[in-house]
Amino acid sequence: MDIFTMIFWVITLVWLGFSLKKDKGKTLKAIKMSGGMMKGIAGDILGILLLIGLILTFVPPDTIKAIIGDANEVFSAVLFALLGSITLIPAFVAFPLVASLVDAGASIVPIVAFLTTLTMVGVVTFPLEKREFGLKFTLIRNSLSFAFALVIALAMGVIL
Amino acid sequence: MTFLKSQLKNNRFLTIVILAYVAVGIFAPDKFLPSLGNTWYYVKEMLIIMPIIMLLTSLISAWVPKETIENAFGKNSGIKGSLFAFLLGSFSAGPIYAAFPVCKMLLSKGASIANIVIILSTWAVIKIPMLITESKFLGPEFMVVRWLLTTLAIFLMGYITSRFVKPEDLPTDDETATAVDGPLALNSDYCVGCGLCAKIAPSYFKMIAKKASVINQTLPPGDNLAIKDAVAKCPSQIIRFHP
């Protein structure tokens, strides 16, 4: 276990201890509820993890590297940003998926673009957003998010 | 049998992947075990992180006073309002569309356009449990740099959007629930399928194909505490209750 995860474990357990001491009923109820939510997405998580196994076995790292490692970064960032905009999966299950690509040699620029648009830009939820906030708001918010996702991705490529 | 059927329906994605594994086992048996082996590594990582995510999510929902933050909106604009918006988004659970009804409610309480953009965006990308997952799989450095850049981008986006979109541009109807003839209503478009309502008040709500439905409109006399609890706990705040 790396030091970061360890720190989070400690923080969580200490907080849990305090919480149990202060209001046991409330704490246990909250845990039961988020446990139920977890159960709801457990199937999807397992599915993604199994899919990762297949991808890593069938697609050799060299191919992954050639496609999103060495190719033009701006082009692949735009492509992955588009992909992220139309996908609607919880970010929670996206992390292991993109991590497996990075481990196989993918560049982080398209990966960051994907992660950011995945959560901030919603093509699938566009009609819902439009109904609540109007066309102008929705268009501007989504286009800005898309543009900033590219900026963040390229900036991260420079920094890291 | 019906149990199996509903499990298959609820886990369509998992079912497809398992079928793919069966196909691999038949047509490329030498790849079957390596695939499982590759999966195992990520399963182990997930198992280390899952309990913290679950516990943290519960602790946040139990102790972070979301109502207080929401109520602070009407009065605070400017920097303070934006910070509240940022906090509210960071401590909420659920996908971005769960934030729509919440934001709509805040708009009617006087929240500014910039702050609505900030809530929507932080709700989408910045979540404490998510950050932990990200740092686990992609490294702490990656997580911190992306968090800083994203935070900066979110405040900029709020500012830019408020320059272009004025409050008059937003539709005014704020009744998101579909009209029904009964005391209970919910707009299932925004249901995130968490199942809380069905768990808290099983005689009124039922999960049908991962969305909640009202199954009973007749209320017994009394406080109907279970229903009120469900209304308060629903992460997208879509349950309407007018006794």
Ligand code: SF4
């Ligand atoms: S509490 Fe019920 S209505 Fe609200 S999101 Fe969860 S399942 Fe849907």
